[in-house]
Amino acid sequence: MAASTPESKPAERVGGSGRKPEPQSDEPGFKALFHAWLESHRASLIDSLKRLGKQPIGSFFTCLVMAVALSLPMxxxxxxxxxxxxxxSWQRAAQISLYMELDVRNEAGTALREQIADWPDVADAAWVSREQALEEFQQLSGLGEALRELPDNPLPGxxxxxxxxxxxxxxxxxxxxxxxxxxxxxxQLDLVWVERLSAILKLGDRFVFGLTLLLVATLLLVIGNTIRLHIENRRTEIEVVKLVGGTDGYVRRPFLYMGALYGxxxxxxAWLLLAxxxxxxxxxxxxxxxLYGSDFxxxxxxxxxxxxxxxxxILLGYIGAWLAVARHLSELAPR
Structure with a gap:
């Protein structure tokens, strides 16, 4: 009577390990995704650099126009x-002059100056004696000989x-x-010319702010038009990329790098022009x-x-490129 052979089990087959195989995951890990993301950005950056390098004169003059617009407001x-x-300094421009009585002596004037200098609202105080005031007036007015004929010094400390x-x-x-x-x-306090200078400077600040807004808008238009020309030159290539499943982000990325490089x-x-x-x-x-004896x-x-x-x-170039690509991206659908 033939011996009955036991039925073979999957784990007992030749070459079997005796363990059930572990399920394999088809999803890539974070490291692989991050590496692919970096590689995509690197490729886009290199591609943008190469395309700008193929047109050095045009790229230079585009940057030069933007540089002139940037350097004007700054x-x-x-x-x-x-x-x-x-x-x-504004403090020295708004000095307060204290004209003393004629009978105030130098010792009293010096003591009062020291007292005023200790006040919390006072940065500095200087005493000008009657003799010093007369000497300065003689030098500035050109009436030195006439003033010497006066019997007494008419100027106070x-x-x-x-x-x-x-x-x-x-x-x-x-x-x-x-x-x-x-x-x-x-x-005596004279703030008239200080207020006039302050008003002129505020007017200048407003003018610079308004000019900056206008030139920023101009820069966005320049970079947007430049990127639009690049998009038109690569329309067929972009349509093919979108036809094979390229995302909007993938299509947009090289142009964003190009705008940032222009910026x-x-x-x-602009920094070089200003310097x-x-x-x-x-x-x-x-x-x-x-000529005026100043070291300004x-x-x-x-x-x-x-x-x-x-x-x-760089930010303006990036924003201008983003706006240009966002406007024309809907027109780049494959036909």
């Missing part, structure tokens, strides 16, 4: 800052007070307090200031402002 803003610095804060209401209150001090004949080039050129322009203008300013010189472009200019240009 150049005006830097000039306004230098004008404000040229006007001197003066305490020049420099306030800590420029505020019309606070300055008027400080002037009234100083006018009530013993020995003070008159306290980077424009920002660096060269201010340096060229500074030679004439230093020569003119030297134009300040260059601060590093922080230059970096802000470059980053702002």
């Amino acid at each position: 150049g005006l803003a830097l000039l306004l800052d230098n004008i404000e610095r040229l006007g001197g 003066v305490i020049v007070v420099t306030p800590r804060e420029i505020d019309r209401a606070k300055l008027e209150s400080l002037r009234q307090q100083l006018a009530e001090l013993p020995g003070v004949e008159q306290a 980077l080039g424009a920002g660096l050129l 060269y322009g201010l340096g060229w203008l500074n030679e004439a300013v230093v020569r003119l200031a030297g 010189a134009l300040a260059g472009v601060p590093g922080e402002d230059g970096l802000s200019l470059v980053l702002g240009a």
Whole structure:
């Protein structure tokens, strides 16, 4: 009688491991997805650089036009800052002059100056004696010989007070307090030219702000039109990419990098134009200031402002490219 053979089990087949196979996951891991994302951005960046490099003259002049538009408002803003610095500190521009009575001696004037200098609202105080005032008046007026014929010195001693804060209401209150001090004949505060200069500077700030808005709109139009031309040149390629399943983000990415690269080039050129322009203008300013006995010189472009200019240009290029692609993306459907 033949022995019965047991039925073979799947785990007992030749070459079997005796364990059930683990299910395989077809979804890629986070590392693979992140690597693919980086590779896609790298490829888009390199492609944009190559396309700009194939048209160096056109790309340069596009960046140059953007650079001129960027440098105008920042150049005006830097000039306004230098004008404000040229006007001197606001504290010294709004000094309060205390004209003392004629019988106040130098010792009393010096003591009163020290007392005023300790006030919390006062930054500095200087005593000008009657003799010093007469000497300065003789030099400035050109009437030295005539003034020497006078029997007595008609000029009083003066305490020049420099306030800590420029505020019309606070300055008027400080002037009234100083006018009530013993020995003070008159306290004079002249803020007319300070207010005029402040009004001119505020007008300049508004003008620069309005000009900046106009030029930003112009930059968006320039970069948008440039990207639109690139889109038209690659219309067939884009339609094929979308036909095989390319997403809008994949299609948009190279143009966004191109806009950012245009902005980077424009920002660096604008920084260079501003640095060269201010340096060229500074030679004439230093020569003119030297004729007036001043060592004033134009300040260059601060590093922080230059970096802000470059980053702002990159952002404008990116936004302009985004708007251009978003407008024409619906027209790029495969036919």
